[in-house]
Amino acid sequence: MRVLLSTYGSRGDVEPLVGLATRLRELGAEVRVCAPPDEEFARRLAGVAEVTPVGWSASALSTSAPPASSLSQRAAELIAAQFDAVTEAARGCDVLVATGMLPAAAGALSVAEKLGVRAVSVTFQQLTLPSPHHAPLAYPGRPFPPEVTDNRTLWDLDAASIDALFGEPLNTSRTANGLHPVDDVRGYVLTDRPWLATDPTFDPWRTPADLDVLQTGAWFLPDERPLPVEVEAFLAAGPPPVYVGFGSMPLHGAPHAARDALAAVRAHGHRALLSRGWADLTATEEDCLVVGEVDHQALFPRVAAVVHHGGAGTTTTAARAGVPQVVVPQAADQPYWANRVADLGIGVAHDGPVPTAGSLTAALTTALAPDTRVRAAAVATGVRSDGASVAARLLLDLAGRPR
Structure with missing residues (x-):
């Protein structure tokens, strides 16, 4: 069984994959990871998974934050990088896990669609998941109107903002790779059943909600490194x-x-x-x-x-x-x-x-x-420690199901 974990973002987007990859290997899976080319990420993933670097250094990107006007251009470059790197890494895989920055996840999921690989969309915080119980995060340069306070209306505005920022960059790459364009980028990335990798006690997902969310618990690897x-x-x-x-x-x-x-x-x-x-x-x-x-x-x-x-x-x-x-x-x-x-x-x-x-x-x-x-x-005492193990078992179960 082969599993590809794809992400792009900061340390918080990479570290959970170390725990998941380790648990998958313990269950006999072969694990590949696509992640930014930062040395610290490669060091954490060494010996845990076969690593394919994608895009620019995440640390360098964080210290040179682009103006809001260039978000779409950055997204286009990031999505194109996903198609270049993830396509090769995903060949022969049974399931792909997409997480990290939304345009990167959109690119990785598109690669899975192109290759016919099962895919799961995962987030490490629930503010990207539409819900009547909380508001979405606004993108730089695209604040929500201050007079709008209804959460469902704000989520509609969020979907429109995501389409405006990332729709053209995503569909340009999809069309170039023989895929149909998508008209709802956020819905495409979240899929029918997104996974929420946070602790149910510390960060409960509240129902009723607009999505069928599977909450696995946070993904941690018991760290056995001694302190210096x-x-x-x-x-x-x-x-x-x-x-x-x-x-x-x-x-x-x-x-x-x-x-x-x-x-x-x-x-x-x-x-x-x-x-x-x-x-x-x-x-x-x-x-x-x-x-x-x-x-x-x-x-x-x-x-x-x-x-x-x-x-x-x-x-x-x-x-x-x-x-x-x-x-x-x-x-x-x-x-x-x-x-x-x-x-x-x-x-x-x-x-x-x-x-x-x-x-x-x-x-x-x-x-x-x-x-x-x-x-x-x-x-x-109520915070769980088995989230990565739960997710690993669910992934292997999904990969082994008949289509």
């Missing part, structure tokens, strides 16, 4: 520190994020573990250790709190660890995850993307309170 020696030494040298890291976010609007975060952590008498991330944060103070990539699953249970950007993976990992959080959302679905943390009482949703020493000091006052830690520990 210097991290172990730092943890052993004093009480639990506060972790500060913003993952794949470049933090263009917060040039003093490291300085302000350290000031806030010190105001509460704590040391800090500062993650460089794509923003390349740094510090030289003795009460702060700067780290590169580390195993969050091993680290988070040993810190006093986690200050982060609100990516789905980081937020859910912190929730599983039972550690209080301060979420400083930067873009996309991150405000949603920040609000989930606040609603569950396991931390604080920072007001806006630009942290200051004062705002983080106030947020940590709540996050470090004993009641917040107790609540975080209680919520952690």
Whole structure:
């Protein structure tokens, strides 16, 4: 059985595939992955799957965000890259999993259609799934009219916006590859039954809704990598520190994020573990250790709190660890995850993307309170760890069914 996992996006779009690929291999499947050509992604997927690089570096793209006027051009290039790379990788596969940025998923699903390969569309956050219970995310340069508040109307506007941005680029590539054009890009990408790879306790899918959604649980791989020696030494040298890291976010609007975060952590008498991330944060103070990539699953249970950007993976990992959080959302679905943390009482949703020493000091006052830690520990007991295994079994069952 051969399975192709196709994505394009940040670390949060790639990391879940490491867990799924590992579980698929344990069940005897051969796994291929199409992903951006970033070195860190190739390193995480090494030994887990055969990797085909697609498109530009995701980290380079994040630091040179295009103006809204060029979104369609970027989409055209990305979709064409999907047809070039995914077509070869998908040959001989029994099922394809498409996720990541919408135009990339549209390209990968079109390749599956062209080759006659079964396909599943997956999202790692529910804000791309039409529902009367929440509003869609607006694309850059295409805000929704402020007077429109009905969610169903907003979802209609979202579909029109997606068609305007990505319809022509997608259909140009489809026509060139002998496929009929599609007139509803979002509906084509979501398919009849999209999968939602988030935790049902931490992120429940509410019904009734407009889609038949299959929620598998979040895709994690139990990480057995040891923490670096210097991290172990730092943890052993004093009480639990506060972790500060913003993952794949470049933090263009917060040039003093490291300085302000350290000031806030010190105001509460704590040391800090500062993650460089794509923003390349740094510090030289003795009460702060700067780290590169580390195993969050091993680290988070040993810190006093986690200050982060609100990516789905980081937020859910912190929730599983039972550690209080301060979420400083930067873009996309991150405000949603920040609000989930606040609603569950396991931390604080920072007001806006630009942290200051004062705002983080106030947020940590709540996050470090004993009641917040107790609540975080209680919520952690309900967060599942078997999402990748569930998804792997479902995929192999789908691949083995008669057409």
